[in-house]
Amino acid sequence: MLDTAPDIAKLRHEGAFEVLDRAAALAAQGRDIINLGIGQPDFKTAPHVVEAAIKALKDGHHGYTPPAGIAALREAVSADLAERLGVAVDPGLVVIVPGGKVTMQMAILMFGRPGVEIVYPDPGFPVYESLIDYSGATGVPLPLLEENGFAFSAEALLARITPRCRLIILNNPANPTGGVTPKKEVDKLAAGLDGHPQVAVLSDEIYGRLIYDERRHASLLAYPHLRDRVILLDGWSKTYAMTGWRLGYGIWPAGLVDAAIRMAVNSYSCVNAAAQYAGIAALSGPQAPVDDMIAAFEARRRLVVERLNAIPGLSCVMPGGAFYAFPNIAGTGLSAKDLEQALLERAGVATIAGSSFGPHGEGYLRVSYANSRANIEAAMARIRACLAGL
Secondary structure (H helix, E strand, O other), X not given: OOOOOHHHHHOOOOHHHHHHHHHHHHHHOOOOOEEOOOOOOOOOOOHHHHHHHHHHHHOOOOOOOOOOOOXXXXXXXXXXXXXXHOOOOOHHHEEEEOOHHHHHHHHHHHHOOOOOEEEEEEOOOHHHHHHHXXXXXXXXXXXXXXXXXXXXXXXXXXXXXXXXXXXXEEEOOOOOOOOOOOHHHHHHHHHHHHHOOOOEEEEEOOOOOOEOOOOOOOOHHHOHHHOOOEEEEEEOOOOOOOHHHOOEEEXXXXXXXXXXXXXXXXXXXXXXXXXXXXXXXXXXXXXXHHHHHHHHHHHHHHHHHHHHHOOOOOEOOOOOEOOEEOOEOHHHOOOHHHHHHHHHHHHOEEOEEHHHHOHHHOOEEEEEOOOOHHHHHHHHHHHHHHHHHO
16 A cells, blocks of 8 residues: 555535535436526526637637736736725735635645644634644634624733744635625724734635625735735636636735745746736726626625525525525524435435534535526425435
């Protein structure tokens, strides 16, 4: 047997992809499966974005690009942040990456090591905890509670910072809960971090455009006194329906950007050229497709929450962002994993157990409403019937 490094075993699978694989296998057997599990828009990438990639290929952009990304794309990111968040960002601090997880991996491996603590949300995106464990650091979960609308508490977060803490991870709006932390809470955190100068922040804002009910996105990048230690994670996957393009970016503090570029050089070299030209078109072109998609998600959000709350055994708070509902399933008497499996195997509805996102996700289910209204209605009817028969 080959002798691999034991730390590799600390890396975990992602529950959403395991469910996706099982759903695909059932569909291949002829089962009718409605997928409310996968976290990707059901919209197509806008035509002008696709055409930009085709043009780039026809124009001969077939070679390597700079490790941090082509200059025009980094400038487009900077311009977008200035317009959308009112924050001036030097394009030299932008690092283009093949998907949001890469910025996540870079930041966690940069700071994570034995003897160090990293605070992360629970329930939260499972790759956070996986990479923390792989780095050798000790993960410190920050519970996100239903009674707070799954927003994080600045007081609770600051209380978890010890002298060993080197990184905190925030996700706002949040996966899997759809929770949105209000600006006043982000303000409290920003002020409280003054007392912890050794702590960097990875602010995962990949769902920052997907926000509802006239809420405003509060980005940690907007606090000047934190700019030397905030790493912003964002990209094109969710906002522009470009999950398969694998295109994201990080905004790095000036003191860390060279380290991020060196990590890029030593792993993937650069992001493919055509996708980068598509990224320019997405940011600088018409935003109507994004607005239309967000409006559709907002209507679906209300539909799915209404339907979930009408099913005996389930209750669901209204999510403020992203495209996930996170219903409480305590009334069913089932564990999250058991309900996930029952809904998929018996009802043909793919969902994700809340426990896949951390111990504090037990008792909940992630339901994606990035699917059509017709499929949502059909899925809710199946869930109701399945629970009635259990």
